[in-house]
Amino acid sequence: MxxxxxxxxxxxxxxxxxxxxxxxxxxxxxxxxxxxxxxxxxxxxxxxxxxxxxxxxxxxxxxxxxxxxxxxxxxxxxxxxxxxxxxxxxxxxxxxxxxxxxxxxxxxxxxxxxxxxxxxxxxxxxxxxxxxxxxxxxxxxxxxxxxxPRGLASNAHDAPGQLTWTLHTGKPAVLRVTNPSPFHVTFHEVALVMGGQAVPTEQQGMVAPYASLDLALPPLVQTVPADARVQFQYIDDFGGFSVPRWAPL
The missing domain is CATH 2.60.40.10 (Immunoglobulins)
Structure with missing residues (x-):
């Protein structure tokens, strides 16, 4: 060779x-x-x-x-x-x-x-x-x-607060996060919180602008109480981890 x-x-x-x-x-x-x-x-x-x-x-x-x-x-x-x-x-x-x-x-x-x-x-x-x-x-x-690009209407720092979350039960159950902003949001940790217990998703990932991302949950998640919510941390422009944030389903 x-x-x-x-x-x-x-x-x-x-x-x-x-x-x-x-x-x-x-x-x-x-x-x-x-x-x-x-x-x-x-x-x-x-x-x-x-x-x-x-x-x-x-x-x-x-x-x-x-x-x-x-x-x-x-x-x-x-x-x-x-x-x-x-x-x-x-x-x-x-x-x-x-x-x-x-x-x-x-x-x-x-x-x-x-x-x-x-x-x-x-x-x-x-x-x-x-x-x-x-x-x-x-x-x-x-x-x-x-x-x-120049001229974007919003700020990258505000993008995580604009995310919306929905739960889709099934095999597997997934948390679907939708990003209505023009910025990428990269996750460090994501968990579904039910009755004080945090159930982490099986991966983290990144949601692109104007797109959705499905994060798989462990198989045990099939029924979810009405007060369940999402806890997540994202990675900022400097590579640091944000403080934990909460979002409703």
């Missing part, structure tokens, strides 16, 4: 690996790009004090399998590839290229940061070299980028 083929295999395999051992970290768990900005800056740091990393950066519009060479989003990134020495940081600039996007709601994109860990020793055989090339491309960070 040639070097280029091994690289493509390694890039595909990287999507399946966890990033728990990654040396590269980002400033923030999400980015908000206001249309009025010419560009935004994201800091990337090599937290490994011993070894350098080669870093590749690209964006996608929601397909986690999309590689850098197939990315077609209205943003330019500088620099797209760079070396990051031990303990050092690098600023990445994201610039909107002014191609048309929805003007009445946020658009969601994803920032991908792929790091190449160093080889521990020279490969002795072709098979060992191939194995090392795959492992070098094992770690990727993928975070949300919210593009916020």
């Amino acid at each position: 040639g070097c280029l083929s091994r690289l493509k295999v390694a890039l595909c395999l990287c999507l399946a690996f966890a990033q728990a051992q990654a040396g590269v970290i980002l400033s923030g768990t999400r980015q908000v790009y206001a249309e009025v900005r010419r560009e935004i800056t994201v800091q990337v740091r090599n937290d490994d004090q011993q070894a350098a990393r080669l870093v590749q950066v690209w964006m996608d519009d929601g397909d986690a399998r999309q590689l850098a060479e197939h990315s077609e989003v209205p943003f330019s990134i500088s620099p797209p590839v760079f070396r990051l020495d031990p303990g050092k940081s690098q600023s990445i600039r994201l610039a909107y290229t002014r191609e048309p996007l929805a003007g009445d709601r946020e658009s969601l994109f994803w920032l991908n940061v792929l790091e190449v860990p160093p080889q521990t020793r020279p490969a002795q055989t072709e098979a060992e070299e191939e194995r090392q090339n795959q492992l070098r491309f094992a770690f990727r960070i993928r975070t949300k980028v919210f593009f916020r």
Whole structure:
């Protein structure tokens, strides 16, 4: 297998690996790009004090399998590839290229940061070299980028208070949350509260602008008292968790 083929295999395999051992970290768990900005800056740091990393950066519009060479989003990134020495940081600039996007709601994109860990020793055989090339491309960070067009009538901080909740019993029972605002709302925790007992949903998730999201409840939830309500926490623009909020059904 040639070097280029091994690289493509390694890039595909990287999507399946966890990033728990990654040396590269980002400033923030999400980015908000206001249309009025010419560009935004994201800091990337090599937290490994011993070894350098080669870093590749690209964006996608929601397909986690999309590689850098197939990315077609209205943003330019500088620099797209760079070396990051031990303990050092690098600023990445994201610039909107002014191609048309929805003007009445946020658009969601994803920032991908792929790091190449160093080889521990020279490969002795072709098979060992191939194995090392795959492992070098094992770690990727993928975070949300919210593009916020100018002129939206409301404020992102007010969006969680505009959500409406309904309960649909069945197999499974689900909490349906409807978002009438132009902003995404990402949940940290959601629970159905009945008689003082909180029953968490089986997942959290994110509800898009002018859309609904169904959150499955445990099978035991089939009958619900009239005074049941929803308790939830959301994630703000800075990646922090809100205080618990309450909402009627």
